[in-house]
Amino acid sequence: MGQGTGETQRIIEEQVGAPNVRVAAIGPAGENQVRFACVVNALKHTNGRGGMGAVMGSKNLKAIAVRGSRPVPFKDKDALKQMIKWYADHFMDHPIERVLHDGGTIGWDVTELDEAGILPTLNFRSGSFEKAEDICGNTFHQKYFVEAGACQACVVRCKRVARSTAPGRSTPPTAARSTRRRPRSARSAGFPTWRRSARPTSCATPTPLTPYRRG
Numbered sequence: 001m002g003q004g005t006g007e008t009q010r011i012i013e014e015q016v017g018a019p020n021v022r023v024a025a026i027g028p029a030g031e032n033q034v035r036f037a038c039v040v041n042a043l044k045h046t047n048g049r050g051g052m053g054a055v056m057g058s059k060n061l062k063a064i065a066v067r068g069s070r071p072v073p074f075k076d077k078d079a080l081k082q083m084i085k086w087y088a089d090h091f092m093d094h095p096i097e098r099v100l101h102d103g104g105t106i107g108w109d110v111t112e113l114d115e116a117g118i119l120p121t122l123n124f125r126s127g128s129f130e131k132a133e134d135i136c137g138n139t140f141h142q143k144y145f146v147e148a149g150a151c152q153a154c155v156v157r158c159k160r161v162a163r164s165t166a167p168g169r170s171t172p173p174t175a176a177r178s179t180r181r182r183p184r185s186a187r188s189a190g191f192p193t194w195r196r197s198a199r200p201t202s203c204a205t206p207t208p209l210t211p212y213r214r215g
């Protein structure tokens with residue numbers, strides 16, 4: 001007890017001795033039942049609403065670790081493949097999914113929210129933040145972006161790994177490593193991957209990413 005989620009994951013991976021173990025864990029906030037404590041899965045998926053970390057802490061449940069060893073059975077594998085292919089080919093047609101893919105969840109215009117007075121600041125004690133420009137999507141991509149990531153097999157890939165030089169807040173190597181690993185099912189299904197063609201230059205003119213297909 002007392003360890004952060006990164007340290008917890010490292011200890012469990014060592015104990016289990018399997019690199020493909022998946023860990024959902026709480027840190028000191030959950031242990032102390034902070035009302036908004038998160039559950040962190042694989043160091044980059046944060047179940048951040050509802051205080052589930054506090055629920056785990058109240059049950060003295062520090063972490064759950066699982067490791068799959070068998071394939072997932074499908075009722076109609078061909079239909080599923082067709083649906084996956086259709087979605088991979090069309091999801092960029094949807095404007096919201098395009099924004100999420102190109103800019104991540106931070107791709108929404110932070111500065112516009114700030115101007116409208118609805119940018120959650122200091123736990124919503126304010127709806128405006130004087131340094132909004134410093135945390136908008138394009139500033140993020142210029143200064144802190146490491147790479148895009150995704151939940152299992154998701155082609156939208158709205159996750160972002162951030163670089164930090166703040167003491168004690170550097171990007172955990174395990175987070176970067178696990179984000180680089182593409183899900184096997186996504187690769188085998190022929191999902192597209194994406195590379196950045198250029199860095200955005202201002203929050204008002206987001207630069208789209210260029211599609212790139214393996215092989």
Ligand code: SF4
Pocket residue numbers: 100149150151154155156157158159
């Ligand atoms: S499932 Fe896809 S769109 Fe949803 S949070 Fe995960 S990566 Fe983002």
